[in-house]
Amino acid sequence: MDHYVAWFLLICPLAATIAILLGWHKQPSHAIFASIGSSVLCFLIALTVFAGWVPAPKSFMWIDLPGLQVDFSMILDPLSKGMLLVVTGVGMLVHIFSYGYMEHDPGKGRFFGGLSIFMFSMTGIVLSSNLIMLFIFWEGVGFSSYLLVGFWYERESAAQAANKAFVCNRLADFGFMTGILLFWFLMGTVSVEPNVLAGVYAQHALPWMGSILDNHSVLAASAPSASVATQLGVHANPVLLAIMVVGLFCGCIGKSAMFPLHVWLPDAMEGPTPVSALIHAATMVAAGVYMLCRVFPLLLLSDAGMTVIASIGCLTAVMAALIAVQQNDIKRILAYSTLSQLGYMVMAVGCYAPDAAMFHLTTHAFFKALLFLAAGSVIHALHDEQDIWKMGGLLRKIPLTGITFLIGMLALSGVPPFAGFFSKDYLLSLCFARSPFFYTVGVFTAFLTAFYMTRLVVIAFFGPARTKAAEHPHESPWHMTTPLVILAVLSCIGGFIGLKPYYNGWSTSVVHTINFVTPFPVGEPSLFMEMILPMCVVLLGIGCAWALYHDAQTDPLEGGLFRVLANKFYFDDIYDTYVVGTQQLVARSFAWIDSWIIDGLIIRGAAYVCVGFGELLRLFQTGNLQAYAYVFTLGGLILIYFTLFH
Amino acid sequence: MQITLNDYLFVAGTLFAIGLFGVLMRRNLLIIYMSLEMMLQAANLTFVAFSRFNHHMEGQVFVFFVITVAAAEVAVGLALIVALYRLKQTTTVRDLTKLKF
Amino acid sequence: MQPLFFWIFSIGMILCALAVVFNRNAVASALCFTFAICFMAGLFVMLSAFFLAAVQILVTAGAVMVLFLFIIMLLDLSAMEHAPRHWIWMAFSGLLALAFLALIGKTLATLPAMAEPPASYQSQAQVTAFGKTVDQNISQSRIDKGDDTHRIGRLLFATKPAPGETWESFTSYVAPFEITSLLILVATIGIIVLCKQEERPRPHHREEISREAPPVPPVREDREAALKT
Numbered sequence: 001m002d003h004y005v006a007w008f009l010l011i012c013p014l015a016a017t018i019a020i021l022l023g024w025h026k027q028p029s030h031a032i033f034a035s036i037g038s039s040v041l042c043f044l045i046a047l048t049v050f051a052g053w054v055p056a057p058k059s060f061m062w063i064d065l066p067g068l069q070v071d072f073s074m075i076l077d078p079l080s081k082g083m084l085l086v087v088t089g090v091g092m093l094v095h096i097f098s099y100g101y102m103e104h105d106p107g108k109g110r111f112f113g114g115l116s117i118f119m120f121s122m123t124g125i126v127l128s129s130n131l132i133m134l135f136i137f138w139e140g141v142g143f144s145s146y147l148l149v150g151f152w153y154e155r156e157s158a159a160q161a162a163n164k165a166f167v168c169n170r171l172a173d174f175g176f177m178t179g180i181l182l183f184w185f186l187m188g189t190v191s192v193e194p195n196v197l198a199g200v201y202a203q204h205a206l207p208w209m210g211s212i213l214d215n216h217s218v219l220a221a222s223a224p225s226a227s228v229a230t231q232l233g234v235h236a237n238p239v240l241l242a243i244m245v246v247g248l249f250c251g252c253i254g255k256s257a258m259f260p261l262h263v264w265l266p267d268a269m270e271g272p273t274p275v276s277a278l279i280h281a282a283t284m285v286a287a288g289v290y291m292l293c294r295v296f297p298l299l300l301l302s303d304a305g306m307t308v309i310a311s312i313g314c315l316t317a318v319m320a321a322l323i324a325v326q327q328n329d330i331k332r333i334l335a336y337s338t339l340s341q342l343g344y345m346v347m348a349v350g351c352y353a354p355d356a357a358m359f360h361l362t363t364h365a366f367f368k369a370l371l372f373l374a375a376g377s378v379i380h381a382l383h384d385e386q387d388i389w390k391m392g393g394l395l396r397k398i399p400l401t402g403i404t405f406l407i408g409m410l411a412l413s414g415v416p417p418f419a420g421f422f423s424k425d426y427l428l429s430l431c432f433a434r435s436p437f438f439y440t441v442g443v444f445t446a447f448l449t450a451f452y453m454t455r456l457v458v459i460a461f462f463g464p465a466r467t468k469a470a471e472h473p474h475e476s477p478w479h480m481t482t483p484l485v486i487l488a489v490l491s492c493i494g495g496f497i498g499l500k501p502y503y504n505g506w507s508t509s510v511v512h513t514i515n516f517v518t519p520f521p522v523g524e525p526s527l528f529m530e531m532i533l534p535m536c537v538v539l540l541g542i543g544c545a546w547a548l549y550h551d552a553q554t555d556p557l558e559g560g561l562f563r564v565l566a567n568k569f570y571f572d573d574i575y576d577t578y579v580v581g582t583q584q585l586v587a588r589s590f591a592w593i594d595s596w597i598i599d600g601l602i603i604r605g606a607a608y609v610c611v612g613f614g615e616l617l618r619l620f621q622t623g624n625l626q627a628y629a630y631v632f633t634l635g636g637l638i639l640i641y642f643t644l645f646h
Numbered sequence: 647m648q649i650t651l652n653d654y655l656f657v658a659g660t661l662f663a664i665g666l667f668g669v670l671m672r673r674n675l676l677i678i679y680m681s682l683e684m685m686l687q688a689a690n691l692t693f694v695a696f697s698r699f700n701h702h703m704e705g706q707v708f709v710f711f712v713i714t715v716a717a718a719e720v721a722v723g724l725a726l727i728v729a730l731y732r733l734k735q736t737t738t739v740r741d742l743t744k745l746k747f
Numbered sequence: 748m749q750p751l752f753f754w755i756f757s758i759g760m761i762l763c764a765l766a767v768v769f770n771r772n773a774v775a776s777a778l779c780f781t782f783a784i785c786f787m788a789g790l791f792v793m794l795s796a797f798f799l800a801a802v803q804i805l806v807t808a809g810a811v812m813v814l815f816l817f818i819i820m821l822l823d824l825s826a827m828e829h830a831p832r833h834w835i836w837m838a839f840s841g842l843l844a845l846a847f848l849a850l851i852g853k854t855l856a857t858l859p860a861m862a863e864p865p866a867s868y869q870s871q872a873q874v875t876a877f878g879k880t881v882d883q884n885i886s887q888s889r890i891d892k893g894d895d896t897h898r899i900g901r902l903l904f905a906t907k908p909a910p911g912e913t914w915e916s917f918t919s920y921v922a923p924f925e926i927t928s929l930l931i932l933v934a935t936i937g938i939i940v941l942c943k944q945e946e947r948p949r950p951h952h953r954e955e956i957s958r959e960a961p962p963v964p965p966v967r968e969d970r971e972a973a974l975k976t
Contacts, residue, residue: 623746625739626670649753650860657757659851663844668768670840698794699861706796707902707920713806714927718934720811724818725941731822
């Protein structure tokens with residue numbers, strides 16, 4: 001029995017989804033019961049898994065071919081256990097919050113069905129042991145994101161946002177699939193179990209990669225021997241390895257919304273706020289980072305690939321932070337903030353520090369979910385008002401929501417002793433070891449983060465109420481504020497509860513197994529770098545924002561640069577003109593070719609030629625007997641002539 | 647002058663050609679049939695000439711059979727023409743265009 | 748004398764054949780054909796095929812052409828006598844016939860001219876053997892006796908060799924003969940079936956025999972209507 005318990009982590013949400021699909025979506029109370037029940041059950045099972053009372057479950061063989069073995073099994077190592085707790089815990093809290101938030105929505109049965117299938121797919125990503133299985137669940141979260149972002153499908157903007165999210169994901173999944181296929185091609189396996197990856201790394205690591213292996217043969221023995229590449233005589237040269245790494249990273253670009261496919265995440269705020277909290281802050285967008293950490297030994301095989309990863313992460317972080325400075329929708333600001341923090345995590349992975357990335361992912365899940373749920377509570381209180389310039393003075397009116405929001409904001413900015421301080425500064429110090437450039441940009445982004453979050457809080461929660469509606473908000477009921485309180489508590493103690501040594505322990509064990517040594521000298525960052533400088537920068541940011549927005553009625557920052565920021569660097573417009581426009585042009589020309597040349601000329605043309613020949617041959621059938629006899633005799637004479645005389 | 651085999655064959659050929667001309671040109675079904683009969687007789691003449699000049703009797707035996715079968719065939723053909731006449735009230739071959747597409 | 752008779756008979760036959768083809772009157776065509784057959788019988792006699800000459804006159808001229816004349820007179824052919832000729836079609840058909848004749852001539856020109864053998868088969872007969880030499884049969888005087896009729900008869904009806912003849916040199920055409928007779932029987936039955944007309948309703952009792960004329964077959968005026976069927 002022990003060996004099957006862990007499968008219930010997947011079976012429960014799946015059962016809830018199927019039940020809701022088959023009819024319970026019309027009976028909301030049943031749907032809510034199924035969905036929330038399954039999420040609570042999953043959290044409890046995750047706790048037992050984390051405690052080590054439940055072993056890895058029995059695996060089921062799916063594809064068993066000579067060159068490819070794919071099975072349904074789970075990995076339960078520290079990385080997946082930690083992520084599992086985050087996913088199921090935050091998921092459970094969001095489920096409970098949604099009970100209150102979606103109370104008046106007629107489609108809440110459908111909503112909980114979408115949440116359930118999301119939980120199923122996300123848990124599957126966390127637990128899957130090979131890239132094929134992961135890819136299936138990857139698509140599953142993309143699909144459920146589509147369902148939930150486009151939940152209010154009557155709204156044109158929501159439907160289009162759902163499409164945009166799905167298309168961006170799909171585009172990135174093409175690169176992801178290329179990476180997976182190249183991985184299989186070069187290494188002969190798709191499994192991402194730690195020992196298999198260690199063996200793969202041992203097989204393909206070259207001396208210049210900076211690893212010194214004395215257990216090379218032992219590790220190499222656990223690697224699959226016959227891959228297609230070795231059979232074809234193709235060696236894993238640096239170019240192919242770089243392409244593989246970038247391919248796998250493409251999956252992360254789509255799912256975690258890196259530049260240039262970041263455009264879908266802000267628009268995905270069209271979905272209900274619990275969706276934004278769960279999917280687009282805490283879990284789904286973190287799946288990309290989780291996947292990178294999972295295949296980390298593979299990423300080590302290509303230094304160029306790692307540089308690409310770090311650069312894109314860095315660029316996304318600073319670009320998103322700049323855009324957030326000029327946004328006016330509370331959820332948009334939080335969305336760009338998510339983008340920025342994801343950039344941090346990806347940059348950390350690119351700087352050979354996956355434990356920092358996972359630490360920041362966990363703390364980010366806490367306070368970002370808190371911020372989104374609190375924003376949802378604010379929106380609920382003000383009857384669906386999202387523009388911060390129409391709020392004001394909420395801290396006095398709805399104190400519980402306000403205080404939790406404030407805690408979340410401080411955690412996000414990196415103010416001690418909240419969780420964000422520990423994770424962000426640890427991350428930045430490890431990035432300094434890789435390159436001071438990344439560190440500098442990271443610190444600047446921290447300044448901007450503090451700036452725009454303080455701006456948000458000052459405008460929305462302090463000062464006088466700016467509109468009539470803002471004067472009479474009502475506090476949310478207990479089942480909506482309880483998750484806020486729980487998450488606020490986690491944001492406070494997140495730095496202390498042992499996440500950092502937990503993930504550090506996992507990461508060092510991976511590194512020691514494969515005997516990896518970074519290709520650059522790692523110096524110890526000074527205390528000044530690690531703690532003092534970022535804190536000063538954060539306080540500077542808070543101070544600037546307070547000074548600028550303290551009593552402002554409108555945004556004092558005007559001008560060219562800020563308008564560019566407010567228009568999100570015109571990315572959407574560029575994409576619309578060039579990408580969508582070009583694609584439409586190509587599609588239209590192909591449609592023309594299809595209807596005129598293929599359909600008209602070739603198919604109908606061939607048909608008309610046949611009919612024409614038939615009409616021509618018809619002229620021979622005159623019905624005149626003597627004409628037939630004439631032709632018959634003529635033919636006979638010609639035959640005789642040629643037989644006799646040639 | 648000696649009458650050679652070639653002369654008899656040429657005469658038979660001429661008869662055949664005239665019969666062919668008749669089949670192609672005449673519009674009355676009966677005259678066409680008669681011309682067809684003429685082509686058969688030309689073949690008979692060829693057979694007898696060859697039989698005589700090659701010194702064997704099989705040619706004549708064959709002509710015997712050909713005449714017999716030709717007679718039977720003419721009888722049946724004329725019965726058919728009569729039946730056709732009863733149906734269509736015409737013996738002009740140009741009016742029989744059921745084979746026209 | 749021989750060339751003269753040959754020319755008379757052959758030219759006569761050719762002229763009669765041309766008359767068959769070019770005559771507008773159907774009865775005249777049939778009669779000319781009969782004469783052509785008679786001329787051909789003369790040619791057969793010149794080729795020592797006496798029996799066949801007689802058969803030709805009896806059967807073809809006597810039976811077949813008479814049947815033709817019966818049918819010509821049964822069907823009404825007066826309309827075609829005044830139909831216009833199609834000159835183009837005549838030209839093309841004539842060209843084809845001339846082409847055929849040219850082919851025959853060209854073929855004959857390549858063959859050596861075989862001279863006519865002696866007048867009868869009596870002295871150097873090869874009655875049945877195909878390709879057997881002359882000398883081998885000279886001694887068989889009993890076999891040699893008899894003209895072509897005799898020999899045709901023996902070929903058609905003999906079921907065992909003649910006395911003095913061996914089985915190896917024996918052929919018989921009895922089987923085709925019997926099959927031909929069967930064919931004529933079948934043809935006869937076929938003709939009767941084909942020419943059957945529907946039964947006219949007959950009165951059964953004497954009292955109902957009327958003096959009215961029986962129904963007549965469809966008349967000439969319906970021809971256009973019938974043509975459209």
